[in-house]
Amino acid sequence: xxxIPSFFFTAFVAVFxxxxxxxxxxxxxxxxxxxxxxxxxxxxxxxxxxxxxxDTSRKFIRTAExxxxxxxxxxxxxxxxxLTKSFxxxxxxxxxxxxxxxxxxxxxxxxxSLETTYYEVRNTMTIxxxxxxxDSTLRAVAVYIExxxxxxxxxxxxxxxxxSNKLTQKRIRRHEKRLxxxxxxxxxxxxxxxxxxxNLYYKQEQGDxxxxxxxxxxxxxxxxxxxxxxxxxxxxxxxxIANDKNIEAYQPSFGFKIWEALKEGWTWLSxxxxxxxxxxxxxxxxxxxxxxxxxxxxxxxxxx
Numbered sequence: 545x546x547x548i549p550s551f552f553f554t555a556f557v558a559v560f561x562x563x564x565x566x567x568x569x570x571x572x573x574x575x576x577x578x579x580x581x582x583x584x585x586x587x588x589x590x591x592x593x594x595x596x597x598x599d600t601s602r603k604f605i606r607t608a609e610x611x612x613x614x615x616x617x618x619x620x621x622x623x624x625x626x627l628t629k630s631f632x633x634x635x636x637x638x639x640x641x642x643x644x645x646x647x648x649x650x651x652x653x654x655x656x657s658l659e660t661t662y663y664e665v666r667n668t669m670t671i672x673x674x675x676x677x678x679d680s681t682l683r684a685v686a687v688y689i690e691x692x693x694x695x696x697x698x699x700x701x702x703x704x705x706x707x708s709n710k711l712t713q714k715r716i717r718r719h720e721k722r723l724x725x726x727x728x729x730x731x732x733x734x735x736x737x738x739x740x741x742x743n744l745y746y747k748q749e750q751g752d753x754x755x756x757x758x759x760x761x762x763x764x765x766x767x768x769x770x771x772x773x774x775x776x777x778x779x780x781x782x783x784x785i786a787n788d789k790n791i792e793a794y795q796p797s798f799g800f801k802i803w804e805a806l807k808e809g810w811t812w813l814s815x816x817x818x819x820x821x822x823x824x825x826x827x828x829x830x831x832x833x834x835x836x837x838x839x840x841x842x843x844x845x846x847x848x
Contacts, residue, residue, distance in 0.1 A: 633673030
């Protein structure tokens with residue numbers, strides 16, 4: 545008697561544990577799928593090359609280039625400009641333009657034609673954003689993409705080039721000091737002084753070039769450059785315009801002219817009948833006069 549309740553209890557516990565396990569597995573699968581979807585969406589445009597590195601010994605110049613289709617170029621342009629500003633960046637170039645692919649004309653009357661223009665709107669932009677915000681910028685731009693043609697992200701380490709420029713500056717400064725001392729000590733010898741001055745000027749030029757090169761590199765390191773080329777689906781514009789070239793094509797044919805002449809003749813004839821019908825009283829009176837003259841005309845002649 546006790547075995548039966550024990551059997552049902554064991555079965556109930558097994559079913560309950562199995563259902564919980566299945567539910568947990570299903571939820572875990574859904575969470576995993578959602579995570580994969582989010583990762584795919586975020587990684588669709590971004591890349592580890594766009595992420596900030598924690599290694600301070602590395603100095604990366606990060607650039608990105610993308611071409612993609614958007615729903616509306618004008619709307620995407622304004623929104624990308626706004627998000628660039630929100631990330632502390634700025635726009636260095638933008639070229640919003642339309643290119644006509646095809647134009648067709650269809651005559652719809654003797655003096656009007658329907659002009660259909662097929663054109664494409666696109667914008668080529670160059671934006672610069674803080675190096676630390678490149679990844680966030682690319683993810684934000686991805687929201688407006690309907691179709692991606694390509695995406696290129698590069699990260700060039702210029703730490704050695706910066707070091708080379710710094711060492712060049714140090715060597716040139718030491719050499720400049722020696723030249724200045726030599727000029728001061730040999731100031732009485734004009735030829736030697738002139739050559740030393742020219743050599744000093746040349747070294748100063750080299751030092752300035754190294755300084756400017758480092759400034760340019762640091763600028764590219766601090767602000768990443770992103771080139772964007774985006775477009776929208778081909779747009780169609782229709783407009784009714786004057787047609788003054790093929791009016792002859794709308795001249796009526798000979799058969800049409802005959803038909804119009806017959807209709808016009810019938811109009812005139814029916815008008816005559818209508819006019820005659822309006823004079824029926826006078827016509828009846830004339831007929832009566834004519835009959836009376838015919839019948840009693842001889843009596844009038846006899847009296848005469």
